[in-house]
Amino acid sequence: MPESVPNGRAGGTPVALKLTAKDFKSDQEVRWCPGCGDYAILAAVQSFMPELNIARENTVFVSGIGCSSRFPYYMNTYGMHSIHGRAPAIATGLSVSRPDLSVWVVTGDGDALSIGGNHLIHALRRNVNLKILLFNNRIYGLTKGQYSPTSEIGKVTKSTPVGSADSPFNPLSLALGAEATFVARTIDSDRKHLQSVLRAAAEHEGSAFVEIYQNCNIFNDGAFDQLKDPETRDDFLIRLEHGQPITFGADGQFCVVHPPGGFGLEVRPTSSVRPEEIVVHDATVQEPAYAFALSRLPGFDLRNTPIGVFRDVSRPSYDSLVQSQVEVAKAKTTGTPEEEFASLLSSGDTWTIL
Amino acid sequence: MTKQVRQLDRVVIRFAGDSGDGMQLTGDRFTSETAQLGNDISTLPNFPAEIRAPAGTLPGVSSFQVHFADYDILTPGDAPNVLVAMNPAALKANLGDLPRGADIIVNTDEFTKRSLAKVGYTVSPLDDGTLDGYALHPVALTSMTVGALAEHDISKKDAERAKNMFALGLLSWMYSRPYESTIRFLERKFAARPELVAANIAAFRAGWNFGETTENFSVRYEVKPAKMRPGTYRNITGNQALSLGLVAAGVRSKLPVFLGAYPITPASDILHELSKHKRFGVTTMQAEDEIAAIGAALGASYGGALGVTTTSGPGVALKGETISLAVALELPLVIVDVQRAGPSTGMPTKTEQADLNMALFGRHGEAPVAVIAPRSPSDCFHAAIEAARIALTYRTPVILLSDNYVANGSEPWLLPEVDSLPDLQVEFATAPNSEDGKSFLPYLRDPETLARPWAIPGTPGLEHRIGGLEKADKTGDISYDPANHDFMVRTRQARIDAIPVPDVEVEDPDGDARVLVLGWGSTYGPIGAACRGLRQRGLPVAQAHLRHLSPMPANLGEVLRSYDRVVIPEMNLGQLAHVIRARYLVDAIPYNQVRGLPFTAAELETMLEEVVKNA
Ligand code: SF4
Numbered sequence: 001m002p003e004s005v006p007n008g009r010a011g012g013t014p015v016a017l018k019l020t021a022k023d024f025k026s027d028q029e030v031r032w033c034p035g036c037g038d039y040a041i042l043a044a045v046q047s048f049m050p051e052l053n054i055a056r057e058n059t060v061f062v063s064g065i066g067c068s069s070r071f072p073y074y075m076n077t078y079g080m081h082s083i084h085g086r087a088p089a090i091a092t093g094l095s096v097s098r099p100d101l102s103v104w105v106v107t108g109d110g111d112a113l114s115i116g117g118n119h120l121i122h123a124l125r126r127n128v129n130l131k132i133l134l135f136n137n138r139i140y141g142l143t144k145g146q147y148s149p150t151s152e153i154g155k156v157t158k159s160t161p162v163g164s165a166d167s168p169f170n171p172l173s174l175a176l177g178a179e180a181t182f183v184a185r186t187i188d189s190d191r192k193h194l195q196s197v198l199r200a201a202a203e204h205e206g207s208a209f210v211e212i213y214q215n216c217n218i219f220n221d222g223a224f225d226q227l228k229d230p231e232t233r234d235d236f237l238i239r240l241e242h243g244q245p246i247t248f249g250a251d252g253q254f255c256v257v258h259p260p261g262g263f264g265l266e267v268r269p270t271s272s273v274r275p276e277e278i279v280v281h282d283a284t285v286q287e288p289a290y291a292f293a294l295s296r297l298p299g300f301d302l303r304n305t306p307i308g309v310f311r312d313v314s315r316p317s318y319d320s321l322v323q324s325q326v327e328v329a330k331a332k333t334t335g336t337p338e339e340e341f342a343s344l345l346s347s348g349d350t351w352t353i354l
Numbered sequence: 355m356t357k358q359v360r361q362l363d364r365v366v367i368r369f370a371g372d373s374g375d376g377m378q379l380t381g382d383r384f385t386s387e388t389a390q391l392g393n394d395i396s397t398l399p400n401f402p403a404e405i406r407a408p409a410g411t412l413p414g415v416s417s418f419q420v421h422f423a424d425y426d427i428l429t430p431g432d433a434p435n436v437l438v439a440m441n442p443a444a445l446k447a448n449l450g451d452l453p454r455g456a457d458i459i460v461n462t463d464e465f466t467k468r469s470l471a472k473v474g475y476t477v478s479p480l481d482d483g484t485l486d487g488y489a490l491h492p493v494a495l496t497s498m499t500v501g502a503l504a505e506h507d508i509s510k511k512d513a514e515r516a517k518n519m520f521a522l523g524l525l526s527w528m529y530s531r532p533y534e535s536t537i538r539f540l541e542r543k544f545a546a547r548p549e550l551v552a553a554n555i556a557a558f559r560a561g562w563n564f565g566e567t568t569e570n571f572s573v574r575y576e577v578k579p580a581k582m583r584p585g586t587y588r589n590i591t592g593n594q595a596l597s598l599g600l601v602a603a604g605v606r607s608k609l610p611v612f613l614g615a616y617p618i619t620p621a622s623d624i625l626h627e628l629s630k631h632k633r634f635g636v637t638t639m640q641a642e643d644e645i646a647a648i649g650a651a652l653g654a655s656y657g658g659a660l661g662v663t664t665t666s667g668p669g670v671a672l673k674g675e676t677i678s679l680a681v682a683l684e685l686p687l688v689i690v691d692v693q694r695a696g697p698s699t700g701m702p703t704k705t706e707q708a709d710l711n712m713a714l715f716g717r718h719g720e721a722p723v724a725v726i727a728p729r730s731p732s733d734c735f736h737a738a739i740e741a742a743r744i745a746l747t748y749r750t751p752v753i754l755l756s757d758n759y760v761a762n763g764s765e766p767w768l769l770p771e772v773d774s775l776p777d778l779q780v781e782f783a784t785a786p787n788s789e790d791g792k793s794f795l796p797y798l799r800d801p802e803t804l805a806r807p808w809a810i811p812g813t814p815g816l817e818h819r820i821g822g823l824e825k826a827d828k829t830g831d832i833s834y835d836p837a838n839h840d841f842m843v844r845t846r847q848a849r850i851d852a853i854p855v856p857d858v859e860v861e862d863p864d865g866d867a868r869v870l871v872l873g874w875g876s877t878y879g880p881i882g883a884a885c886r887g888l889r890q891r892g893l894p895v896a897q898a899h900l901r902h903l904s905p906m907p908a909n910l911g912e913v914l915r916s917y918d919r920v921v922i923p924e925m926n927l928g929q930l931a932h933v934i935r936a937r938y939l940v941d942a943i944p945y946n947q948v949r950g951l952p953f954t955a956a957e958l959e960t961m962l963e964e965v966v967k968n969a
Contacts (some may be wrong), residue, residue, distance in 0.1 A: 026819065028831065057814045062653070065822075073819050073832065078811035080656060081821025082649075083679050089646035093653030093661065094811070097612050097637060101657070101811050119649070122642035322637060329632035337605045337634060342772045344631070345598065349386050349535050350588045350769070353579075 017055060021047035024056065026076040032067060037188035037215035041135065042074055048195045049077075052102070052202055059102045062091040064111040067142050068135035068214070071106040085116025088123040088130065095129050096319050102202075105132040109150040110140050113169050117149075124180040126318035127206040131198075134171055134211050135188075139220035152300055157219075172295035172310060175209040176288045182208035183291060184309045188215060189228050193239075193307060200309050206317040226302045238297065240308030245278040254304075255279075256297070264293035267304050283312040357566070357574045364423035365529065365577055366431030369521070370448050371440030371461075373406050373416045376518040381418025383522055383539060387531035389589040389766055392579030393422035396879065397764045398430035398952070403619065403702045410464075410472045415447040424578040428879035428886075430763060432954035436528075438521055440464060440495070443473045454487040459524070461517065463496035491570050495520055502560035506553045516557035523561025530576050533558065583768055590767040592731040592760035593620070596690065597627035599738025600662055601634050606739070607746055607778035610635040612654030613662045614647035616669060619702040620758045621692040624664045644672040648689065652676060655685045658782060658810035660742060664690040667709045668699070670753070674717050677751050679822050681721040681846060684797075684806050686745035688738075689723075693757040695950045704950025705758035707875055708926035713753040714904055714933065720843045722850040724748070725904040727755040729878035732767035734760060737901065739775060746780045748853050749805040755903070757925075759952045760876040783807035783816055794818055796830040804849035855902040857909040862896035863889065868969045870917035871962060872942070874900040874930055876952065877923055883955035884962055893966045900930070906937075914940045919969050921945055923958055 024046040032038045049059070059077040063069035065084035072079030082090050087105045095103040105123075112120045112134050123130060139157070140146040146159040150171060154163040175183050182204040186197040194212065201208035213224045226232045234250040246256040247270055255270040255278045265279060285291065291311035298305040333340050367384065371377040378399055385397050398419040407414035421431035436457040439445035441464040452458070465478050479485055480492060499517040500510065519540075526533050537555055544550040565571050590598075604611035613636065615625040629638040637654075641647035648663040655661030663673065670677075670691045680687045693709045695701035713725045724744045728737035734756055741752040786794045787807060794816045797806050809816040818830060826833035827841060860870070861882075873881045878899050885897045898913055900906065914920050914934065920942040922931040928944035935942055945961055947953060 028819075055814065056817050057812055060811045072821070075819075076817055078817050079819035079821075080683075081819065081823065083675055083822055086645060086649045086676065089641065089649030090653035090656070092646070093612060093614060093639070093650030093655075094657045095653075096639065096650070097610060097654040097659045098657040098811065118642055119646050122646065322639070326632045326635060326637055330635065333633045337608075338772045340633065341602060341605045344601070344634075345769050345772070346586060346588070348588055349389065350586050351390050351392065352586045353392060353582050353584050 017050070017053050019050040019053075019056070021050065024049045024076050026074050028073045030074050031070065033218050035217040036067070037137065037217070038068060038071070038135065040188045040191065041133075041194065041212055041214060042071065044191045044194045045198065046075070048198050051199070054102045058100060059104070060094060061104045061106055062087045062094065063106040064108075064116055065142070066108040066111045066140075067216070068106055068108040069111060085111055085114070086119060087111070088116065088119040088128075088132065091130050092123055092126070092128045092318075096322050099129070099319050099323055103130050105130050107132065107134050109134065109136045109138060109148045109171070113149040113171060113174070121174065121178040124175055124178040124207050124209060127181050127315050129206055129317045129319045131201050131208045132210065134209070135214040136171060136211050137214045137216035137220055138168075138223050139216050141216045141219055145219035170295055171211045173292060176292045176295055176311065179288055180209045180311070181206045181313050181315050182309070183295075183311045184209070185211045185213070185305075185307045187213045187224065187227060187307060197309065200312065204312060206315060224302065227305055236303050236305055238304060238306040240281050240283075240294070240306050240310065242281055242283050242309065245275070245280050247278060256294075264296055267297065283309045285311070286313055358572060359530075359574050359576055362575050362577050363425065364421065364427065365436065365575065366419060366421045366434045367436040367438070367525065367529075368417055368419040368434035368448060368451075369438045370415055370417035370444035371438075371518070372409050372443065373402060373404070373414050374409060375416070375440045376515070377416050377418050377440070380518045380522050381420055383536050384525060384531065385420050385589055385764060386535050386539070387526060387533060388420065388422045388529075389587065390532050390535055391577075392582065393424060393577055394426045394580040394582065395420060395422045395589060395764070395766055396427055396430045397421070398759070399762045400951075401703055410441055410443055410469050412443050412447050412473055415443050417444070417448060422577055424580050426580060426582070428882040429952070429955055432956045436525075438525065440517070440521070442470050442475055442479070445479060446473045446475070452488065455489065457489045457491060458485060459491045459493055459521070461495035461521075462492045463494050493524070493564070493570070498560065498564065499557050503553050503556055506549065506556065508549050508553050512550060512553065516554050519554045519557040520561035520564075523558035523563075524565045526558075527562040527565035528571060528574060530574060533562070582766070585768045587766045587768055589764050590732055590735075591623075591762055591764045592728065592734040592756055593623040593692070593762065594627055595732050595767065596728070596734035596738045596754070596756060596761070597624050597631075599735040600628060600688070600742065601631050601636060602735070602772075602775055603739050603742030603778055604634055604636060604660055605772070606775050607660060607742065607780060609746075609780075610637065610659045611662060612651055612659040613638045613664065614641050614650035614654070615639070615664045616641050616644045616647045618644075618666045618669050620694055620761050621664045621666050621669075621690065623761070624690065624692070644669040645676060648673040648676040648687075652680050652683070652685065652687055655680075655687050656683070656810070658808070660686060660688070660746065662688040662690065664692070666692050666694050666702075667696050667712065670709060670712055671716070677723065678717045678719060678721045680751040681717070681723060682822050682825070683820050684749045685808070686749055687751040688741045688745050688754060689751055690738075690754045690756060692761045693755060695948070701950045703758065705876070705952060706925050706948055706950065707755075707757055707877070708929065708948065709755060710874070710903065710926065710929040713755055720847060722847050723904065724750055724752040724850055724853055724902075725755060726752065726902050727875035727900070728760055729875060729899055729901065731760050731763050731765045735767070735770075739778070740901075743776055743778050744853060746778055747805065748803055748849065749808060750850065755875055757876045780808065782813065783809035784813060786815060795828045796820060797825055798828045799845075799849075804845065804852060851905050853905055855905060855907055858898050858900060858907040858913055860896050860898045860913055861885070862894070864894055867894040867896035868918040869962070869966045870896045870898060870914065870920045872898050872900065872914070872920055872922050872930070872934070873924070874903055877925065880953040880955045880958055881923060884958035887955060887959045888962055888966060893963060895962055895966055903930070911938045914938050914942070919943060919965055921962060921965055923947075923953060923961075925953070
C-alpha cells in the first residue's frame with residue numbers, strides 16, 4: 001500500500017501540482033444526450049478539481065447506475081462505475097481502508113434515493129469521508145422516462161400515465177434527517193455557484209452531501225426553469241450565505257424569518273418585518289432542525305428554493321474513528337505480525353503432546 | 355467407598371437443559387477438560403434460534419454433545435452413552451436418541467407436576483417405567499447445589515444457577531477429567547464477582563464429591579489419551595478457525611483485512627472474533643445490510659485490502675448482484691456462507707448444505723466464481739487461507755461454504771507453524787503495461803493465471819476506470835462488441851476453470867473397493883466413520899471428499915469412472931449429485947437428508963452396506 005502522499009488532504013506538505021482541467025478529462029467519449037445538464041456539471045468538476053491540489057491518482061470517483069453514474073468514465077482519475085444504488089457502500093469500504101484517498105460518489109435521484117436509499121442514509125449518519133454529488137433531475141433517464149422518488153406527485157410518465165401517486169422525497173430533508181454533517185444544494189447551470197459548493201464540500205471532513213439540480217432535457221426538460229429563467233430566478237432562489245441575513249428577490253423584497261410560536265422558517269416580505277427579525281444564516285448550527293427548516297421552504301412550484309450550504313458542522317468521520325481503533329491496537333503490539341499471530345494461535349487452553 | 359474403575363475407548367455425553375441452564379458452557383468446559391487429557395474430541399452444540407424460548411418447553415431445550423475417545427474420531431457420535439437432563443423437557447426431547455442401557459442423569463428437582471405438564475407428561479417418566487432398560491441416576495441437582503452453597507453469601511437465584519457446575523463436577527468425576535482448567539476458567543469468568551467464583555467452584559466440588567461418595571454411581575470411567583501427532587493443540591470451533599484463517603491470510607499476504615458483515619446466525623461469531631483482532635490490521639464494519647457489507651468489502655479490495663464478507667444463505671442471496679460485479683471487476687473477494695437450513699429463514703440454528711447450487715450458479719449472467727468447502731471445524735482455518743489465496747492470486751470472488759455443523763462444532767486442532775502457512779503476497783501493478791510502455795491496460799491478463807493487474811488507487815500513472823458494463827479485452831473500455839462479449843464471457847469462465855486445485859484423494863486402504871462415496875464439506879466426518887465401520891466388517895468402500903467445488907479437481911472424472919457405483923450423501927436434495935451427473939455423465943446415487951442435523955455414521959453405514967453388497 002503506498003504511503004499517503006502529500007495531496008492536501010491526508011496531511012503532509014502540500015506541493016503545487018499545477019494540474020489543469022484538461023488533466024482531469026479522460027480519453028473516453030462522453031455519451032450523454034446533447035444538451036443534458038450532466039455536461040455542465042462534468043465541465044465544472046473538471047475545471048474545479050485542479051484547485052484541490054490533489055494528485056489525480058489519489059482521487060477516486062465511484063458511481064452507481066443511471067445517466068449521472070457514467071461520470072467516472074469521463075474523469076481521468078481512478079474510478080468505478082458500480083451497481084445500482086450501492087456506490088455509497090462501496091465507497092465506504094474504500095474510504096475507510098484508504099484514508100489517503102479523496103473519494104467522491106456520483107449518484108442520481110433514483111440511484112441514491114430509491115434503490116440505494118439505505119446506503120445513502122447510513123453513509124451520512126456514519127459521517128464517512130465521502131463527497132456525495134446527487135444529480136437530481138426528478139426523473140429516470142437511463143431507463144427512458146419513469147417517475148423518480150423526487151418527481152412531483154401527479155407526475156405523468158410512461159409508468160404513471162394518469163399521474164404518480166407517490167409523494168416525493170426532499171433529498172436535503174432526508175440527508176438532514178440522517179444528521180449529515182454537510183448538506184448543500186446547487187444548480188447545473190450556475191458554474192460559479194456549483195464550484196463554490198464543491199469547494200466547501202471538499203474542505204469538509206466527513207460526509208458532504210450535495211444535491212445538484214440537473215436538467216434532463218429528454219425526459220423532464222425544464223424541471224428547474226423557474227430557477228434559471230432570468231425573469232423568475234431572483235424571486236425564486238434563495239442564495240444562502242453564511243453569516244448573512246437571508247433575503248432574496250430582485251430587490252431583496254423577500255426575507256426568511258422564524259415566526260414566533262412557529263416550528264420552522266417562513267418567507268415574508270422584507271418590508272413587513274423588522275431587520276433584526278430576519279434570520280442570519282449560520283451553517284454551523286449543531287441542531288439539524290435549523291437546516292431542516294430551510295430545506296422545507298420551497299413549495300411545489302420551486303418558489304423559495306434555497307441554494308448554497310445549508311449545514312456544515314464538525315463531527316469525527318467514521319473513517320478516522322475506525323482507523324484510530326486499528327492504530328491504537330497496532331501500537332500495543334511488540335512482535336512481528338507472525339510472532340503476534342503465533343501467540344494468538346496458542347492463546348487460551350492449549351495442551352501439548354510429546 | 356472404593357469405586358470400580360472401568361476403561362472405555364470412547365464415550366458420547368449429551369448435556370441437555372433449558373436455554374437458560376448453561377448447557378453450552380457446561381459442555382464447553384467438559385470438552386476443555388477432556389482436551390487437556392489428550393482424548394480426541396468432536397462436539398455438536400444444538401440450540402434453539404430463540405435466545406430464551408419459554409422456560410421448560412421442548413422448543414427451549416438446548417444441548418451440547420461431546421464425543422471423546424482414545425483414538426481419532428470423526429464425528430460427535432450418533433447416540434449418547436450418557437444423557438444429563440436438567441428438566442423433563444430435556445429428557446423428552448433427547449430420549450429418542452438414546453440407546454437402551456445408556457446412563458441418564460436427571461435433575462429430579464425439576465420433575466415437578468408443573469414442569470412435567472408443560473411437556474405433556476401426566477405421570478413422571480421417572481416412575482412409570484418409561485426409563486426401564488436405562489441406567490437412571492436421579493439426582494436432586496438444584497437442591498444439593500443450593501445446600502452446598504448455604505454458607506455462601508449469594509442470592510438463592512445465583513446458587514440455583516450454579517447447578518450446571520454441580521453437574522459438571524459430577525461428570526468430571528465420573529470420567530476422571532482434570533479440573534484445573536475449569537477452576538481457572540471460573541476465576542476468569544467471574545473475576546468481577548469473587549463470591550461467584552467461590553460459589554461456582556464449591557458447586558463443582560460438591561458435584562465431584564457427590565460422585566465419589568454416593569452409591570448411586572458405582573463405577574468410574576477412564577478414557578486413555580488418543581495417539582495424536584506431537585505438537586500443541588487447542589480445541590476449536592469452525593467459526594473460530596475460519597476467523598483465525600482470515601487473520602492468517604492478512605498476515606501472510608501483508609495486506610489489511612477488511613470484513614464487511616451484517617449480523618446473521620450462524621455467521622455472526624466470525625464478525626465478533628475478527629473485531630477482536632485489529633492489531634493485525636483487521637478492520638471490521640457492521641454494515642447496514644448484507645448488500646452494503648459486501649459492497650464495502652469490494653470497495654476495500656479495490657483499494658488494495660483483502661475484502662471479506664461473512665454471512666449465511668439469505669445473505670448470499672442478497673449479495674448476488676455484488677458478487678457478479680466482483681466477477682466483472684475481477685477483484686479479490688472472499689464470501690463466507692455459513693449455511694443453515696432454508697429456504698427463507700428456515701431453521702437458523704440448524705445445519706444444511708443446500709446453498710451449493712446458489713454458490714455455483716446463483717447469479718445473473720455467466721458469473722463463475724471459485725467455491726471451496728471445509729470438511730471439519732479445524733479445517734475451516736486452512737480453507738479460509740485457501741479461499742484467500744485463490745482470491746488474491748486469481749483476482750476473483752471465492753465463496754467459502756461452511757455450515758452450521760462445522761461452524762459450531764469443535765475438535766482438537768494441532769496448531770500450525772506460522773512460517774509453514776502459504777505465502778500469499780501479491781504484487782500490485784506499479785507501471786504501465788502496454789507494449790509501448792506508455793499506457794495502462796487494466797484487462798491485460800497474466801498469461802499464466804489469466805488474472806488482470808491489481809492497480810490500486812494512489813498509484814500514479816495507472817489511473818483507470820472499471821465498472822459493471824462489459825469491457826473490451828485488454829483496455830477495459832466499455833464495449834458492446836458481440837465478439838468481444840463472447841470472448842470475455844468465455845475468458846471469465848476459463849480463468850476459473852484454469853485455477854489449479856489439488857487432485858482429489860481417494861481413501862481405499864485395501865484398494866479393492868467397487869463403491870465410491872463422494873462427499874463435500876461437513877459430511878466428511880460421518881461419511882468417514884461410516885466407511886470405517888464397513889471396512890471393519892470386511893466390506894470394502896472407497897471415500898473421496900471434495901474441498902474444491904469450483905473448479906473441481908482435474909482427476910475427478912477419472913476417479914468417478916473407476917468405480918462401479920458412486921454414492922453422494924448430502925444434506926440437501928442432491929445438488930452435488932446433479933452437478934456430477936451432468937458434468938461427468940456418471941450415474942451417481944444421491945443419498946439425501948435435510949433434517950437440520952448432520953448425518954449419523956450409523957445411517958450412512960446402513961445405506962452404504964446395501965450399495966456395497968449389491969454392487
Ligand atoms: S436521458 Fe436525460 S439525464 Fe440522461 S443523458 Fe439524456 S438528457 Fe441527460
